[in-house]
Amino acid sequence: MESSFFAEFSKTDKMNWRRQLEKELNGRSYEDVLHQVADSVVMQPYYVAEDLESNTHYLEIQKAQKQTPGWLTIPPIAFRTPSGTNQRILRHLERGADAVWLECGDTPTAHLELVKTLHTIRLTDTPVFLDTPEPAPHILKELTQGSSYYLKGGIVHDPLADWMRTGQDYGPALDSIAEGMALTKAMREFHSYKVESHLFHEAGGDVVQELAYTLASFVTYMDELTGRGVSPLMAAGRLVFSISIGTHYLTEIAKLRALRYLYRKVTRSYGLPDELCQPFIQAQSSRLYQSAHSPHNNIVRHTSEAMSAVMGGCDALSTLPYSAEFVGSESDEFSERVARNISLVLKNESYLDKVTDPAAGSYHLEMLTSKLVEAAWDLFLVIEREGGLPRAFKESIIQNSLEHSWNAKIAEYQNGKIMVGVNKYRENEEKPIFEGRVESAAVFPNWEYTLLTKRSLEEIAPMKH
Template identity: 35%
Template sequence: MKNQLFQNFVNHAQEQWKQQVIKDLKGKDFDKTITWQIDIKNKVSSYADSQNINKLPLKIVQQSQFQGFTKIWNNREIIKFKSGKETNQLIINSLYAGANSFLIDFSGVSISEIEIKKLLSNIKLSDTPFFFKVENNYLKLVNELQIIAPYLWKGGIINDILERYFTQGILTSEDWKNQANILGKIQNHPYFKGITISSHSFHNAGANIAQEIAYTLGSAIEVIDKLSEQNIDLQEIVQKIEFSISVGTNYFGEIAKIRALKFLWKKILTEGYGLTDEKYLGISIHCITSSFYNSSITPNTNMLRATTEAMSAIIGGCDALSVRAYDDTYQESDDFSRRIARNISTILKEESYLDKVIDPSAGSYFIESLTFQLAEEAFNILTEIENEGGIIEAFQKNIIQNSIKENFEYLQNSLTENQSVMVGVNKFRFDEKPFEQNESKTVKNTNLSFELLPTHRLSEIFEK
C-alpha cells in the first residue's frame, strides 16, 4: 500500500516548477510575483526543495539549535514597578493566572527608594525566575537580595551597558568595572544571569533581520572583550549572558533569525574564542514581541501581530517569551490587556502543543535555506563591523546608524506606497477611540560627534 501511494507522486525539479509557474502567471513578472523582498537588499525565493539544503552545511546549522533544549519556554511577564506592595500584588495575581517568570522594570526609579523585601513578599527566587531591569545602583540591589534571599536564585540582572550607549550616549570605564563586580557577587548562583545583550535598540530603530543579528552579536563580542580586560574568565562570562531579542511580524524570517543567531553564536565561541566544551556553547534567549510593529490605530490588530510574533519566537527556540499588551503603545495596560497578552503564550503551549515538538521547523527546505541565507548575510555585516574596530568604533563613525536608517526609510516607503500591507494601518483600518500618540524618541546629546539610535514605530506616519 505504501509503495502504491507514493507512486502517485512524481518528483519535479525546481526548473520544471518554475516553468509551470511562469505559464500559470500568464505574463506577470516571475521575480516580482514570486520572489519575496525580505529587506532593502535581500530577496528570497518562495520555492525551496531538497536541492537547496543539500548545498548547505545542514548538520552544522542544526547542531547549534536545540542541544539540551527541553522546548518548554517561560511565560515571562513584564511589570513596570510602581510601589513594593502594589507590584507584589500584581506579581502574585499573574502567578495564579499563568505567568511563571517576571521582568520587573525599575526604569526611572532609584533602587535606594525601593523596599525589596516588600516587593518579593511571599515569593521565592529559587522557584520563580525574576529579572530586574535597573538603571542605577544595581550593586545595591544584588546586596539586598543576598540578605533577604540567602539561597540559589533564578533570573538575572538586566543592565544593558551597550544599549544605553546606543540610545543615550552614556558609557564609562566604571560601567565595565561594575559589571565585573556583579559577576563576582553572583558567581555562586548558576541560574542567575548578570549580562544582557539585546537587539531592541537596533530593531526599534528599523534594522532589518540580518543587521539585527550582526549588531547584536557585535555587541556580545564587545562585552566579552571588555569583561576579559577586567580579568573575568571567558567561561564565566558566556554562562552569565542572556540575549534579549525583539520579534517582528516577518513570520518565517523571525523564526530563521533566532535559528541563525544560535548558529552564529556557536561559530563565534568555537572559531573566535576557541571554546570546545559543550557546556559553554549553549545560549539563553529571551524574546519580546515587537513594539516597532504595534499601532495605536485599530489597536486590536496588535493582538494578531503579537500572536504570530510569539509563534515565531517559540518555533525559533526561545527560552523565555514576553508578549506585549495590545494597548501599551498609547496607554498604561489594564488587567484585561495584560491577561490577553499572557494567555497568548499559555494557549500556544496548552492548546497548540508547541512545547511537544523539539524543533518544529527542522528539515523545512524553506526555513533551513532562509536560516543559512540570513546567517551568511549577518556574518558578512559582522565581519565589516569587526574590521572597523568593533561595534563601538563602527557606531562612533555612524556606520550602523546610517545602515539602519536606510532600511527604516525603505520599510516606511513600502508602507506609504502600498507595496506592503500592515493590517489596521494602511489596509483594513478602523479608527477607534482617540488616543495619546507615543511618537519616535531620540535622546539628544550635543556632546557627541555621532548620532544615537531613535525609537520608532512603523505606523506613526499614519497616525498624524
C-alpha cells in the same frame, strides 16, 4: 507486493517547477515572485530537497538549536510602587506566569524596596529578572540580605544600548557587571547582563542588521568583561539576549535560529565547548508595530509574533499588553491577562512546548536561516573591520545604515504594503495617512519613541566618548 504511494507520479526537478510557475504567472517575470527579506537576502518562492542537500552548514545550524522544548512565560512588569508592583507580580504568578521581568527604569535601589516589592516570592524557585542600571552589588546585597541564597533570574541591563541612546559612559556599568558576576559565580541560573536588539529593531533595522549589530554588541561585552578578569565561559553563559519579534512570521522564526548559530560561532572562537554554551533568549513582542488606531489588532499581531518566537526556540516569552505603548495609556489587568494567555494557549492548547526546533527540516526555513547567518556574519565582519561596534557607532556607520533601512521601511508602507487597521481596513478614516515624515506615525504608531531613539543616535554620533 509493496508499492510506493507516489509510484504513479513521475519524478520532477526544480526546473520543471519553475517552468510551471512561469506559465501560471501569465507573462509576469519570475523575479516578481522573489521575496526581498533584506538588502542582501532574497528568497525564492520555493525550495526542494536538493537545495538543502547542497547547503554546506544547515546540519550545523540544527545542532546549534535549543535541545529541550518549552519556554518560560515571563510577563514584563513596570515598577511603580513596591506594594502595587508586588500585587501585580503575585497575580501573574498565580495565573500562569513562570517568571517575572521587572522593568525598573532609573528607580534607585533604595526606592525599589525589594524586600517589599518581592515579598512572599521565593527567589530560589521563581526566576526574577531585574532590568535596572543600578549597581549589581547593591541589588545583590538587598536580594540576599547577607545570606548565601541560590538566586534564579538575574540583574539584566544593557549599558551599551544605553550609551547609544543617551551617551552615558558604559565603563562603570561594566565594572559593576563584572563585580556582580564574581558575587554570583556559584549561581549558574543567575544572569548578569542583557544584549538587546530592541534599539536596532525600533530604529528601523532589517533582520540582517538586527542580527549583526546584536552579535557585535555581544562580542563587545565578551572583550570588555574578559578584560576585567571574567572568564570567557562565564561572560558567554551569563547573558540574556533580549530580542524584539516583529510581524514577518517566517523571517522571525529564522532570525532566532540564526542567532543561536551565530552565538556558537563566537563562543567557538573563544575555544569554549558547545555543550557548555547555550544562549538564553528572551523574546519580546515588537513595540514598533503596535497600532494606536486599532489596538485590539495588536492581540492578533502579538499572537503571530509569539508563535514566531516559540517556533524559533526562545527560552522565555514576554508578550506585551495590547495597549501598553500609547501615550496616556497603561496596561490594565485585562490586557495583561490577554497577553499572558497568548503564551499559555500556545503551551497548553497548541502543544508547541512539546517539540524541539519545530522548524528543522523545512526547506524554506532552513534556507532562510542559512542566508541570514551568512549575511549577518558578513555585516558583523564589516563592523569588526571598522574596529568593533563602539567605533562603528562613533563613526555613524551604524546610524547611517539604520537610517537607510528606516526610510526603505516607510517607503514600503507608503507604496502599498499593508498594516491592518492602520493604512488599510481602518475603523476610523478621519485622520490622513502618509503626509510627510512626522505624519508617518500613522504607519508606525510608536513613531515618537523611534524618533527619540534615532535623534539620540544622531546626536551622539559626533561625540567623543
